[in-house]
Amino acid sequence: MGKLQGKTAIITGASSGIGAGIAKELAKEGANVVLAARRTEELDELRNAIKEHGNGEVLTVQTDVTNRQDIERLVKQAQEVFNHVDIYVNNAAQMLTAPVRSGKVEEWEQMIDTNIKGVLYGIHSVLPSMLERSSGHIINIASVSAFEVTKGSTVYSATKAAVQTISKGLEKELAKTGVRVTNISPGMVDTPSSKNNSWNTERKKLETKDIARAVVYAVTQPNYVNVNEITVRPV
Template sequence: MQLEGKTAIVTGASSGIGKAIAEKLASEGVQVVLAARRLESLQELENTINQQSNGKALAVKTDIGKQADVDNLIKRTNEAFGETDVLVNCAGQMLAGAVRSGEVKQWEQMIDVNIKGVLYGVHAVLPAMLEKSAGHIINIASVSGFEVTKTSTVYSATKFAVRAISAGLEKELAKTGVRMTNISPGMVDTRLSGSSSWGNGRKKLEAEDIANAVVYALTQPDYVNVNEITVRPQ
């Protein structure tokens, strides 16, 4: 009941970890705004939540690599549910990450979504959160933000950046009432990891495991700020 009636934006909500987080939050009575590029998948989830869950859902087609799209997402959220209580930056791109590959367009996609998308989201919700001295930002990073392989150089760089942004925000937001949590999952069984060559043959977590970590961070007492969670398969 701690989360009932709150409003959360979840990016990357059309599948995988983002979808699991949105479903879990809705089951807790949260009004969830679903953001991703694949509108049809979002609308299916929106209908399921509105028909079967304790919470409500609104689907908003969003390319988080574009600031105008993110600004529109916040506008639609405010119109439907009022101010945002929780932002979950979950959208991500896991593409060819070796520098030797020369895949410049793929590097740019990862930078736009994994780094710029996080910053655009934070920039859009933070003023209202600071004004009311309440709110929670959750960034979904990766254990690749701790470790680099020969095929993950650029992807790991973007996730190192997410962790750096989170660490900086912890300090910037200290004693403001706005909480900051960075969650770094190991390999998770999703469409994203399934399309990645370095995930083959490795034991994987379930998306629900990360959703549970999100709820854990959100349901701590107001004076507790869970800054960093790392979730790996056993």
């Protein structure tokens, strides 16, 4: 029996990359996983893969995290099927190269809407039921780009710094409520969105399972332990 048997986790941005990796690892530990993303074909493929190797049940819900109603519907469906949500992973993100001087306002808005508003919508939708049960865990996936800003990452880095700040403030707001908050900041991970990024080829990129294991570590701690911050970097 896995460490998360009987638990239910929602993972946004689950159709590929880090989100898919997290979903697989949580399922291996016995959790019921709710896969949320815009691309339904990829969600269906992941659902089938998890059913072969996971121990929990799988639900897919087409979701655009920039749409508040979509997020509310996602949480409602998860609760209807599994009764409650124990873990909510805010993973969906947009990583676009749009320096301020480029004037690419639409791309800035995409990152702000997905990386900041999407995180807040998720928290807003799932938190009341967690507080009512005095139990739950919110995982926010930030980035080391919040610490290290490049000339091409100004807006993206700003959004991930916002995620870190939201995590820090929320952890203080939820102290002694039974609801835990963990911020995870990955370095460069080998995902479809990182294929075109410049990278020192002498260093191996992280694998998605490296971030997934960090999530499992945080959510399997005793109830009195809150792992606030995890930074995962390549060697």
